[in-house]
Amino acid sequence: MIKKNYLLAPGPTPVPSRVLLKGADDTIHHRTPQFIEIAKKAFEGLKYLFQTQNEVFILASSGTGAMEAAVANLLNPGDKAIVVVAGKFGERWKEICSNFNVNVIEIPVEWGDYIEPEELKNILIEHKDAKAVFTTHSETSTGTVMNLKEIAAVVKDTEAVLVTDAVSSLLAQELRTDEWGVDVVISGSQKGVMLPPGLAFITLSEKAWKLVETSNSPKYYFNLKAYKKSYPDFPYTPAVNLIYQLAEATEMIKEEGIENVWERHRILAEAVRNGINALGLELLSKKPGNVCTAVKVPEGVDGGKFTKLLRDKYGVTLAGGQGHLKGKIFRIAHLGYMSKFDMIVALSAVEMGLNELGYKVSLGKGVMAAEEVFLKEGV
Amino acid sequence: MIKKNYLLAPGPTPVPSRVLLKGADDTIHHRTPQFIEIAKKAFEGLKYLFQTQNEVFILASSGTGAMEAAVANLLNPGDKAIVVVAGKFGERWKEICSNFNVNVIEIPVEWGDYIEPEELKNILIEHKDAKAVFTTHSETSTGTVMNLKEIAAVVKDTEAVLVTDAVSSLLAQELRTDEWGVDVVISGSQKGVMLPPGLAFITLSEKAWKLVETSNSPKYYFNLKAYKKSYPDFPYTPAVNLIYQLAEATEMIKEEGIENVWERHRILAEAVRNGINALGLELLSKKPGNVCTAVKVPEGVDGGKFTKLLRDKYGVTLAGGQGHLKGKIFRIAHLGYMSKFDMIVALSAVEMGLNELGYKVSLGKGVMAAEEVFLKEGV
Numbered sequence: 001m002i003k004k005n006y007l008l009a010p011g012p013t014p015v016p017s018r019v020l021l022k023g024a025d026d027t028i029h030h031r032t033p034q035f036i037e038i039a040k041k042a043f044e045g046l047k048y049l050f051q052t053q054n055e056v057f058i059l060a061s062s063g064t065g066a067m068e069a070a071v072a073n074l075l076n077p078g079d080k081a082i083v084v085v086a087g088k089f090g091e092r093w094k095e096i097c098s099n100f101n102v103n104v105i106e107i108p109v110e111w112g113d114y115i116e117p118e119e120l121k122n123i124l125i126e127h128k129d130a131k132a133v134f135t136t137h138s139e140t141s142t143g144t145v146m147n148l149k150e151i152a153a154v155v156k157d158t159e160a161v162l163v164t165d166a167v168s169s170l171l172a173q174e175l176r177t178d179e180w181g182v183d184v185v186i187s188g189s190q191k192g193v194m195l196p197p198g199l200a201f202i203t204l205s206e207k208a209w210k211l212v213e214t215s216n217s218p219k220y221y222f223n224l225k226a227y228k229k230s231y232p233d234f235p236y237t238p239a240v241n242l243i244y245q246l247a248e249a250t251e252m253i254k255e256e257g258i259e260n261v262w263e264r265h266r267i268l269a270e271a272v273r274n275g276i277n278a279l280g281l282e283l284l285s286k287k288p289g290n291v292c293t294a295v296k297v298p299e300g301v302d303g304g305k306f307t308k309l310l311r312d313k314y315g316v317t318l319a320g321g322q323g324h325l326k327g328k329i330f331r332i333a334h335l336g337y338m339s340k341f342d343m344i345v346a347l348s349a350v351e352m353g354l355n356e357l358g359y360k361v362s363l364g365k366g367v368m369a370a371e372e373v374f375l376k377e378g379v
Numbered sequence: 380m381i382k383k384n385y386l387l388a389p390g391p392t393p394v395p396s397r398v399l400l401k402g403a404d405d406t407i408h409h410r411t412p413q414f415i416e417i418a419k420k421a422f423e424g425l426k427y428l429f430q431t432q433n434e435v436f437i438l439a440s441s442g443t444g445a446m447e448a449a450v451a452n453l454l455n456p457g458d459k460a461i462v463v464v465a466g467k468f469g470e471r472w473k474e475i476c477s478n479f480n481v482n483v484i485e486i487p488v489e490w491g492d493y494i495e496p497e498e499l500k501n502i503l504i505e506h507k508d509a510k511a512v513f514t515t516h517s518e519t520s521t522g523t524v525m526n527l528k529e530i531a532a533v534v535k536d537t538e539a540v541l542v543t544d545a546v547s548s549l550l551a552q553e554l555r556t557d558e559w560g561v562d563v564v565i566s567g568s569q570k571g572v573m574l575p576p577g578l579a580f581i582t583l584s585e586k587a588w589k590l591v592e593t594s595n596s597p598k599y600y601f602n603l604k605a606y607k608k609s610y611p612d613f614p615y616t617p618a619v620n621l622i623y624q625l626a627e628a629t630e631m632i633k634e635e636g637i638e639n640v641w642e643r644h645r646i647l648a649e650a651v652r653n654g655i656n657a658l659g660l661e662l663l664s665k666k667p668g669n670v671c672t673a674v675k676v677p678e679g680v681d682g683g684k685f686t687k688l689l690r691d692k693y694g695v696t697l698a699g700g701q702g703h704l705k706g707k708i709f710r711i712a713h714l715g716y717m718s719k720f721d722m723i724v725a726l727s728a729v730e731m732g733l734n735e736l737g738y739k740v741s742l743g744k745g746v747m748a749a750e751e752v753f754l755k756e757g758v
Contacts, residue, residue, distance in 0.1 A: 001643045001758040002635055004718040020396055024403035256381055264380045313758075315718070339383040339694070341724040344746075348723045352750050364747030367723075371731055371742045379380040379692075 003315030008346050010140045010168050010292040010319060012190035012197050013336030015245075019194060022248040023241045030238055040232050042243050045250020046201055048258065049170060049193065050185055052177040056203040057227040058246070060239040063167035063188030066200035068096055069222035070163050070184050073204075074132055074211045077101035081132045082123060082160070087111050088141035088322045089165055093134040100217050105130065111325060112142045112284045112294070117150040130160045131211060138169035138291040141322045143331055145173055145289025152180040161208045167191060171253065172265040172291045172335050183208040189242065192261075194249045194337045198242045265290035267377050268334035268343050271370040275347040276332075278369035279354075279361045284329050292319065292333040295350075301359050303327035309353050316349040340374050382694030387725050389519045389547050389671040389698060391569035391576050392715030394624075398573060401627040402620045409617050419611050421622050424629020425580055427637065428549060428572065429564055431556040435582040436606040437625070439618040442546035442567030445579035447475055448601035449542050449563050452583075453511055453590045456480035460511045461502060461539070466490050467520035467701045468544055472513040479596050484509065490704060491521045491663045491673070496529040509539045510590060517548035517670040520701045522710055524552055524668025531559040540587045546570060550632065551644040551670045551714050562587040568621065571640075573628045573716045577621045644669035646756050647713035647722050650749035654726040655711075657748030658733075658740045663708050671698065671712040674729075680738050682706035688732050695728040719753050 007014045028035050039058075046056035059065050071093075075081060081102050083094045086109035097104050105127055109115055124130065133155050138145050148164060155162040161183035166175055170185075171192030177185050182205075189199035202224070204212065212224060226235040253261060269290040276283065276295050284294035297303035303320060304327050310316040319331040332346045347366040354361050386393045407414055418437075425435035438444050450472075454460060460481050462473045465488035476483050484506055488494055503509065512534050517524050527543060534541040540562035545554055549564075550571030556564050561584075568578035581603070583591065591603060605614040632640060648669040655662065655674050663673035676682035682699060683706050689695040698710040711725045726745040733740050 001639075001646065002716075002718055004716070004720065006720065017396055017399055021399065021403055024400055260380075267380065314720075316720075337381075337383070339381055341383065341385065341693075341695075341727065344723060344727045345720040348720065348746060348750060352754055355754060362747075363750045364743030367727060367746050368741075368743030371727060375731055375734065 006316045006342065006345050008333050008342060009317050010191070010331060010333040010335050011188070013194065013333065014338070015194055015196055016252065016337050018252065019245045019249050023196070023245045025241065025244050027240050030234065030240055035240065036232060038247050039238070039243055041247040042250060043232050045247060045254065048254060049250060050177050050201070050203050051175065051179065051258070052203050054203050054205065055228065055231055056201050057224060057231070058238065058243065059200040059202065059222065060198065060236070061200045062197060063186065063200050064092065065222060066186035066188070066202045067092060067165060069202055069224055070186055071096045071100050071102065072217045072219040072222055073215055073224045074161065074163070074184070074208060075100060075102050076214070076216055078103060079131045080105060080127060080129050081134060082107060082127060082130045083134045084109060084115050084136065086114060086136065086142065086144065087139035089136045089139055093136070093165065097134065112144060112286055114144050114146050114287045117147060117154045120151060121154045124154065124158050124160065128159065132161050132163055135162065135164045137164045137166045137175065138173055138289050140168045140291055141325065142285050143289060143292045143294035144285040144287050145169065145291070148175065148182065149180045152182050156181045161205070161211060168291045168335060169289070171258070171261050173289055174262045177203060181205070189246065192336050193246070194252070195242060195245050198239050199246060264339070265334055267373065267379060268338055268340065269293060271340065271343050271373040272332050272334060272346065274373050275343070275366035275370040279351065279366040291335050292331045294329045294331045296329055297327065298354070298359055301354065301357055303330060306330060306353055306357060309356060310349050314349050314353065316345065318346065340379060343370055385695045385721065385724050387712050387721060388696050389570070389710060389712040389714050390567070392573065392712065392717070394573055394575055395631065395716050397631065398624045398628050402575070402624045404620065404623050406619050409613065409619055414619065415611060417626050418617070418622055420626040421629060422611050424626060424633065427633060428629060429556050429580070429582050430554065430558065430637070431582050433582050433584065434607065434610055435580050436603060436610070437617065437622065438579040438581065438601065439577065440579045441576060442565065442579050443471065444601060445565035445567070445581045446471060446544060448581055448603055449565055450475045450479050450481065451596045451598040451601055452594055452603045453540065453542070453563070453587060454479060454481050455593070455595055457482060458510045459484060459506060459508050460513060461486060461506060461509045462513045463488060463494050463515065465493060465515065465521065465523065466518035468515045468518055472515070472544065476513065491523060491665055493523050493525050493666045496526060496533045499530060500533045503533065503537050503539065507538065511540050511542055514541065514543045516543045516545045516554065517552060517668050519547045519670055520704065521664050522668060522671045522673035523664040523666050524548065524670070527554065527561065528559045531561050535560045540584070540590060547670045547714060548668070550637070550640050552668055553641045556582060560584070568625065571715050572625070573631070574621060574624050577618050578625060643718070644713055646752065646758060647717055647719065648672060650719065650722050650752040651711050651713060651725065653752050654722070654745035654749040658730065658745040663704070670714050671710045673708045673710045675708055676706065677733070677738055680733065680736055682709060685709060685732055685736060688735060689728050693728050693732065695724065697725065719758060722749055
């Protein structure tokens, strides 16, 4: 049977055909009023997505490029930074900081767990000289969301800036950059924004810009002062066609309304958790978020074989585990251009896949539990 | 919640993004070697789809245009033709024939039922002077398939040509034009061929071309002699971009293999029927085919309200009933670019929709029954 592809991993996520087709428009030169008009639409759209009045810069890179931009533009070698490490993406902050010779104060958190604001508060009291706190809004490797709003309230009263990796959380979790006082937010195109990979985004508060002024860390392509100076043009040739698509995707998100986008992700996540529970399976996370649901692979099932079966035979791409969780969990994304029947497909694939591997779960039971959530929510 | 659209009606059917994007290629002039190369690919692809060595002509029209072409090119005013009328599309043959002053011998069949080859044989004995027999391979209005192979065997031994409307059946049902001896087969782009609407196709046997030579029915745009003379060019400007897409779609079908395409549709149809039965609902058709499954709307449910709820609230477009079946049935298509999870979505939508309208069916039960078929088939 032909395999239709269901991309249910936490990025890249499915791109709506409206956006795909926009990318097939003729490539025009980026130094034209025509292109700048499109770029302005994209930039305005990003302000809405990030809920900020500040500029949001567009980089031709992956999200990791924007992470590097944050570290390289905010800090000097030897500066002290607090890094919350609760999974693979927290580790990435630590690695980038180390590469830029930042003095890292690591807060290790068990994978699947999260940090309480009170705990961070105490660490900040202990390290009054910390210039920045690096966090991960949604730790995609464990499906865990942190309480960014309360964390921001804690950091706001210190000298440090709060930097958050919102690569996967943007649009899946409520995020009010200005209102909450998150100083630096970064994200990428291939997640909640519903674009192909290739763009990263970063926005900075006034407090953060002050640090940028004093930073002498080596940087060129990611030098944010150059992006600020050119805005709304670009210092280097931008990814023109991806920016057409960005303008289109932000328009779609405006049409839906960002609160509705957040709410949609909340309902989808709840339905999946309900389905997983109904099948008698166990969640990994102690504070599961709306980006993806991490599920423990049941005893006796080969986790790698399971996700491979679903991908190669069913066309359903779930994510496996990363790092030491490899083979031990699988992750169902509810991120981006997703709606309820994508969750039905995911749960149905889990039901069939587990049975096919000899682990008996009741066919239809997970789907039923998800349907109950959708009917309860009236969607 | 955003509505993702699930097009589960029997045409237009979902177009794969590979094909959609092909349509975004630059339009080139049709009188160029470049375009003829593409058209040749499309023409070769159509021979495979129709399982014929004869030319298959491409018309810029809906399927109905090709139906008209068949009548206008084969017959003269006053000629006698047998028309099997087992639903809305059989009625269309009758209407076109009447408009061309053909002497129609109607075989009325109850909607949902089908004609036995033996019955047609007797009618052909009675009407030895019939020039053509007009049939509908898949009567989409009732979800019923006829036994085209046996019907062809019956017509082959007579003076009449067998004409079949395969608009919806092409690729969903086995159809071997040359081997079975079907004289004229017509189809359209927006069904099994997985294209947007806008193209129709027609192929004729030698026996049929002999009738074309003697036909003086009025025609111009649909004059098939002009198409034959120009082939593989076109007498009038063709729908260039749709033909790019046709070349691409036929390539996809070749990659899958036509036997696999037929088999896929068979399995999808069986799964849906199993799901519908498990929910305690009733089928309309006495010989249900692989194009769509027609289900009787249960007592107490408003059929129009039901399909509207699914379409407007869930984004799931099923078809309602046509003619006197309006409001009395709904139809789930398994046609074209469809795979197993589309059927899961359809059944899940039916489960939720009926419950939402107060008609209790067990959530997940239809899905479960479909999953059982998929697991049994090992797909």
